[in-house]
Amino acid sequence: MVKKxxxxxxxxxxxxxxxxxxxxxxxxVIGVHFNYRQLxxxxxxxxxxxxxxxxxxxxxxxxxxxxxxxxGASALTDSSISVPTSGLEDGVPVTYVPFRNGIFLSIAAxxxxxxxxxxxxxxxxxxxxxxxxxCTEEYILKMQDxxxxxxxxxTKISIEMPLVHLxxxxxxxxxxxxxxxxxxxxxxxxxxxxxxxxxxxxRLRLGGFKQAKSIDPIEYEG
Amino acid sequence: MVKKxxxxxxxxxxxxxxxxxxxxxxxxVIGVHFNYRQLxxxxxxxxxxxxxxxxxxxxxxxxxxxxxxxxGASALTDSSISVPTSGLEDGVPVTYVPFRNGIFLSIAAxxxxxxxxxxxxxxxxxxxxxxxxxCTEEYILKMQDxxxxxxxxxTKISIEMPLVHLxxxxxxxxxxxxxxxxxxxxxxxxxxxxxxxxxxxxRLRLGGFKQAKSIDPIEYEG
Numbered sequence: 001m002v003k004k005x006x007x008x009x010x011x012x013x014x015x016x017x018x019x020x021x022x023x024x025x026x027x028x029v030i031g032v033h034f035n036y037r038q039l040x041x042x043x044x045x046x047x048x049x050x051x052x053x054x055x056x057x058x059x060x061x062x063x064x065x066x067x068x069x070x071x072g073a074s075a076l077t078d079s080s081i082s083v084p085t086s087g088l089e090d091g092v093p094v095t096y097v098p099f100r101n102g103i104f105l106s107i108a109a110x111x112x113x114x115x116x117x118x119x120x121x122x123x124x125x126x127x128x129x130x131x132x133x134x135c136t137e138e139y140i141l142k143m144q145d146x147x148x149x150x151x152x153x154x155t156k157i158s159i160e161m162p163l164v165h166l167x168x169x170x171x172x173x174x175x176x177x178x179x180x181x182x183x184x185x186x187x188x189x190x191x192x193x194x195x196x197x198x199x200x201x202x203r204l205r206l207g208g209f210k211q212a213k214s215i216d217p218i219e220y221e222g
Numbered sequence: 223m224v225k226k227x228x229x230x231x232x233x234x235x236x237x238x239x240x241x242x243x244x245x246x247x248x249x250x251v252i253g254v255h256f257n258y259r260q261l262x263x264x265x266x267x268x269x270x271x272x273x274x275x276x277x278x279x280x281x282x283x284x285x286x287x288x289x290x291x292x293x294g295a296s297a298l299t300d301s302s303i304s305v306p307t308s309g310l311e312d313g314v315p316v317t318y319v320p321f322r323n324g325i326f327l328s329i330a331a332x333x334x335x336x337x338x339x340x341x342x343x344x345x346x347x348x349x350x351x352x353x354x355x356x357c358t359e360e361y362i363l364k365m366q367d368x369x370x371x372x373x374x375x376x377t378k379i380s381i382e383m384p385l386v387h388l389x390x391x392x393x394x395x396x397x398x399x400x401x402x403x404x405x406x407x408x409x410x411x412x413x414x415x416x417x418x419x420x421x422x423x424x425r426l427r428l429g430g431f432k433q434a435k436s437i438d439p440i441e442y443e444g
Contacts, residue, residue, distance in 0.1 A: 063289045067329070070283060073336040092374050098335040102328040102372050106321060107289070113320040114295040134372040142368040150324050150361040152314050 004117035005160070006030045006108045011047030012187045013180070013205060014163055017171055018123035020178045021162045023055060030115055031060040032108055036068040036100070038076045039083070039191045050184045061111055065103070073098055076189060083189045085198040093130050093200060095189060101134035102143065105159065109147040113155045121160045128167040128208075130200050137164050168208025176214065183217040194219040226339035227382070228252045228330045233269030234409045235402070235427060236385055239393055240345035242400045243384045245277060252337055253282040254330055258290040258322070260298045261305070261413045272406045283333055287325070295320055298411060305411045307420040315352050315422060317411060323356035324365065327381065331369040335377045343382045350389040350430075352422050359386050390430025398436065405439040416441040 005027035007019040033048040072078035074097040124135040144159040187205045188195035197220040209216045227249035229241040255270040294300035296319040346357040366381040410417035419442040431438045
């Protein structure tokens with residue numbers, strides 16, 4: 001029987017690699033994307049669709065979560081909070097969306113149980129990242145425990161996080177090796193035609209390409 | 223400082239009691255209700271609003287989760303699956319919605335972190351219930367662990383489940399003692415003017431009233 005994996009795909013580089021690793025490991029991929037009223041909602045959805053088409057994934061879920069604008073409390077979901085552009089600082093940044101990955105993983109688990117998938121792939125990165133509490137290995141393992149306890153006895157879901165201990169440079173290298181169409185990904189937190197190059201997400205991505213001695217195929221402002 | 227609790231309120235008897243216990247214990251209540259394309263969506267929302275008004279709760283979130291109809295896989299969210307009416311059977315019933323409470327608790331956690339609430343109240347019942355895996359104490363404790371690991375370091379959320387080991391008869395008695403307006407609650411799985419009296423949820427509720435030697439104030443068919 002074919003083994004199936006639900007892959008959480010934002011349209012960014014990390015989740016695209018995570019999904020490609022699932023595919024290259026022999027999983028039939030079910031792509032799940034979340035529209036959560038983030039600034040770059042339209043751009044990310046476009047990247048998700050392009051990635052699914054390019055990588056031949058037909059089974060996909062585009063999940064609308066309009067309530068995130070009622071919660072707000074993050075620069076990504078509340079337009080009154082500015083996206084920082086002067087470099088990563090200590091602590092949890094204002095781009096943190098309260099327990100976002102918990103919500104994403106719960107919905108992915110629901111879909112996995114329905115689809116009888118045995119794994120969920122998520123592209124969280126722990127060290128070389130923004131310091132979000134819902135992107136750590138400790139958290140993901142506890143969530144996996146909770147999911148297996150709170151679903152049917154016969155449902156056994158493994159949460160795979162193949163990028164969790166990679167540096168951004170290693171992510172760039174692996175993306176090239178595994179055949180991720182990086183030109184179709186979008187990491188920038190800002191809603192502009194070209195990536196801004198100065199938000200935390202752009203800085204991390206560009207730093208990764210620089211250390212990997214590689215050129216980012218997407219366009220940047222300025 | 224006032225202590226705040228996010229209360230998950232469906233509009234049914236159990237969650238109404240759970241919320242009233244929070245209120246009577248001195249918590250300022252934040253009511254959270256989910257519209258998840260369940261058969262009785264409109265009826266439950268009406269009960270939620272009436273309960274909030276009656277109990278003086280002003281801070282409330284009505285969360286729309288339209289994607290549940292894409293997941294389906296339950297008699298409550300897929301109109302092609304019939305609601306059973308011939309009595310509770312062994313195993314997980316077809317009214318189980320895959321990992322529903324996991325999704326509800328994750329969203330409640332996001333709201334709790336934003337609102338700086340220290341507790342989430344949920345009206346899960348373990349023994350005298352339908353046998354849903356996401357209604358057990360073991361599951362809720364693991365979810366609490368995951369939530370505290372996946373949110374900010376300073377966020378500490380306790381998940382309270384005051385009904386988890388109560389029988390339905392005890393729930394009816396406590397509801398009367400704590401002052402729950404039972405006439406404003408709705409437990410039936412079917413979308414009809416009066417409660418059907420024969421679905422699992424009606425049977426459990428009516429059994430509770432009978433054992434408690436009390437009369438259910440809501441109307442039933444037939």
